[in-house]
Amino acid sequence: MGTRSSMLQEEEISEIQRETGFSSNQIVRLYSRFTNLDKSDQGFLRRADFLRIPELAINPLGDRIVHAFFQESATDTVNFRQFMRVLARFRPVKKTATKNKLNDREEKLKFAFKMYDLDGDNMISRDELLNVLHMMVGANISDDQLGSIADRTISEVDLDKDENISFEEFVKAMERVDVEQKMSIRFLN
């Protein structure tokens, strides 16, 4: 293992801690995972590094999830800071904790929303929804059926009748879902 990538500076830890709210133990733990994934040992991950994870290959949204990491970094590599910023969304919400730690309900929903919204226009269009549906159901359901599912889904929440789901409409649709819990992982210490 190269010295550059395997060292995690004390100050970097505390900076990440401040930004994401992870404990230093969690950061160290995730860092070792990060270096594990980083096969080329350069201190950042490429798409191929993610796609090498065998379990991800059976995830119908695997590509999309990986893509979300690169959306965050806006380049074709993901460094540890960016990696942690994405994961921070999935920290459990503590009732007592201060807000603005990337992991509140709004941030979680925004993250999910962005995963639908590939072109980044803050709308889930019919095509974008169909795309996701296609991935999730596989070949079992015909295009016509998927189309009508997509139409029903959009018309259900489309308050402004623009045939798209905006972020506000998305939040409204998820009102009754316990997002805080569903989109949280207990990171090991």
Added chain:
Amino acid sequence: TNQTHRYKLVSFKFDHVEVPYVICLWILLACIAKIGFHLYDKLPHVFPESCLLITLGILVGVTLFFTETASSGQYTLNANTFFLFLLPPIIYDAGYHMPNRAFFNNIGTILLLAVVNTLWNTIGIGVCLYGMSYLGWIHSSISLLHCFVFSSLISAVDPVAVLAIFEEIQVNEILYIIVFGESLLNDGVTVVLYHMMDGFTEIGESNLQIVDFVTGFAQFFIVVFGGTLIGVVYGLVGAFITKYTDHVRVLEPLFVFVLGYLAYLTAESMELSGILALTFGGIVMRHYSELNMAKKSTTTVKYFMKMLANISETIIFMFLGLSTVIDSHDFRPDFVLFSLLFCLVFRVTGVMMLSWLVNQRRLIRLSAIDQFIMSYGGLRGGIAFCLALLLNAEHIPERQMFVTTTTVIVFFTVFVQGITIKPVVNALKVERAEEIDTSMNEMIHKRFIDHLMAGVEDIIGKSGHNSIFQRFDYYNDKFLKPWLL
């Protein structure tokens, strides 16, 4: 006397029809009683149905007893009837309509409670009762082994009682599934412990060797996994058969019932856990057969199952009341009081201890209030009562005392805990379950989030339940579904 019998115009042969007649009368009476309770609305608000049914059973018992109509035996709860006919419908219904997602999300907690808590209770109650008897606080001297016989049958939380109470109070899904799941899955432990203690009394306390305990420990795994496996196999067979029922739709519900019952009977015949067989049989069967069956058949299965379970439950509670009056009793206040005390103490300590342990890993922690309701939900019921009835009086001279004590504890949990649990839940503001129909959006986005979380778990290299689900789904779609659907 050379009288010739003339051909009679009307004859009366009650003997010929007695058994089915009495059974029908029973069902009729029990069901009418149930309707009666609901006609007068204030009653069911205050008392859970199970309490009312026991009370009614007692009243019927008193009537039969004093009119000397009942020649005992026949009208009391018979352990065979209970285990072969009354219990399976309730468990099958519960397994078949199990909220799978909640069940498997909490399976770690449920298993830990089911296994460790039941053991903790059995050992704790057994040792403490023996201690009290040794110190002379309980006047009758009972051997340690006999104390364990009793504690093994009284420790387990009873799914029938839990269902009867918890269905009515509608606490939130997590709390419900934990208490209820525990009551179902602890059956494996109960069966092993009970048979082990029963076997030990036959061998005799002085002849026991380490090897017997080792065998008992090994048997646990056989009983649990054997029962589960039988359930899964019958479930898969059911799924496979319903694949071909397209042209004889009327038979579809029948397969579901017959195969479920066969799973139970197979498990019972090998002394494996019938309850686990039914639970997992139901879960597996439903997972596939609902996709194979016509919508009408699904509805039929649902209603038929609910009806059977309801009737069984009704009869069990009435019988419990009735048996109390008609059986002869051996009431020892000291033994009863200490048993009750230890049941409560070990339930509470066990739940607290294990909740602390699981809270280290759980995403949604079990709060103090949750723990209180979990302890409070530790209801005992018909299973314990029937296991006590099954004890062999030759080996265990205290049998009658055990039966009576069990009855008291069942009554205590059903009446005191059952009646107060609703006010307690209200007072503590325990989160309730809400009936909501999910919208299309919720369905899709939830599914989306499930996949997302599975992916994130895989990326950070942690197999949480999302990624396990994901893998199950994948292999299910790839290998099982093509065979079964």
